[in-house]
Amino acid sequence: xAGNWKMNLNHLEAIAHVQKLAFALTDKDYEAVxxxxxxxxxxxxxxxxxxxxxxxxxxxxxxxxxAHESGAYTGEISASMLAKFNCSFVTxxxxxxxxxxxxxxxxxxxxxxxxxxxxxxxxxCVGEELAVREAGNHVSHTLAQVEGGLKDVSAEDAAGLVxxxxxxxxxxxxxxxxxxxxxxxxxxxxxxxxxxxDDGATAQQVRIQYGGSVKAGNVAKIMAQPDIDGALVGGxxxxxxxxxxxxxxxxx
Ligand SMILES: O=C[C@H](O)COP(=O)(O)O
Numbered sequence: 001x002a003g004n005w006k007m008n009l010n011h012l013e014a015i016a017h018v019q020k021l022a023f024a025l026t027d028k029d030y031e032a033v034x035x036x037x038x039x040x041x042x043x044x045x046x047x048x049x050x051x052x053x054x055x056x057x058x059x060x061x062x063x064x065x066x067a068h069e070s071g072a073y074t075g076e077i078s079a080s081m082l083a084k085f086n087c088s089f090v091t092x093x094x095x096x097x098x099x100x101x102x103x104x105x106x107x108x109x110x111x112x113x114x115x116x117x118x119x120x121x122x123x124x125c126v127g128e129e130l131a132v133r134e135a136g137n138h139v140s141h142t143l144a145q146v147e148g149g150l151k152d153v154s155a156e157d158a159a160g161l162v163x164x165x166x167x168x169x170x171x172x173x174x175x176x177x178x179x180x181x182x183x184x185x186x187x188x189x190x191x192x193x194x195x196x197x198d199d200g201a202t203a204q205q206v207r208i209q210y211g212g213s214v215k216a217g218n219v220a221k222i223m224a225q226p227d228i229d230g231a232l233v234g235g236x237x238x239x240x241x242x243x244x245x246x247x248x249x250x251x252x
Pocket of ligand 1: 004094166170171172173174211212213214232233234235236
């Protein structure tokens with residue numbers, strides 16, 4: 001269960017928020033579910049200090065990274081910088097990056113490879129806009145994004161990946177994708193991974209998340225789907241109590 005804070009919570013608010021999560025979560029929670037937060041870059045040092053100092057079992061990561069190693073790329077943050085902060089994860093190709101920052105498949109692919117090179121687990125985000133779904137092309141559109149993002153990524157590297165299926169029309173809109181519709185696409189992603197790596201084991205190891213208006217009230221049905229292994233949670237992850245309920249989806 002990963003909480004993508006997007007551009008919310010400054011570094012002081014981040015500390016308070018992670019403390020609330022840490023206070024609520026128990027060993028039983030961590031044993032059942034891997035929990036991660038994805039704060040803005042400016043919060044990472046604070047989160048790292050808190051996690052290290054209190055030996056918390058919460059993992060953390062970034063929301064984006066540069067495809068470049070280092071150098072004259074003003075405003076960019078490299079994979080090695082994130083690795084130095086002990087980040088575990090980094091989202092790549094989030095629809096908001098694709099939409100507002102013109103990220104295309106080659107760039108997303110380069111970012112996936114940069115993350116892998118530095119030991120970060122990419123959370124590769126894919127998913128269709130409303131018009132694509134209405135035209136009935138949501139599966140092929142999403143699978144093309146998966147293939148583009150994973151171009152020339154080895155089976156060994158792919159096995160450790162997380163892929164987040166996030167239909168764009170369900171993000172931040174309150175319109176959750178029906179669980180069967182989400183399963184249709186997540187199942188197709190698993191199927192395409194099997195074809196790409198010609199090896200059922202890789203496809204089974206990849207963790208597939210659903211994202212888009214996930215809340216405590218709908219997470220259990222989503223998690224009951226066979227090809228959905230977790231959730232990438234935006235707005236609801238900003239409310240610590242709600243995020244804890246999502247993490248405890250089995251109780252909902
Ligand atoms: O990365 C998270 C997704 O964009 C979902 O956001 P949301 O839960 O606010 O709809």
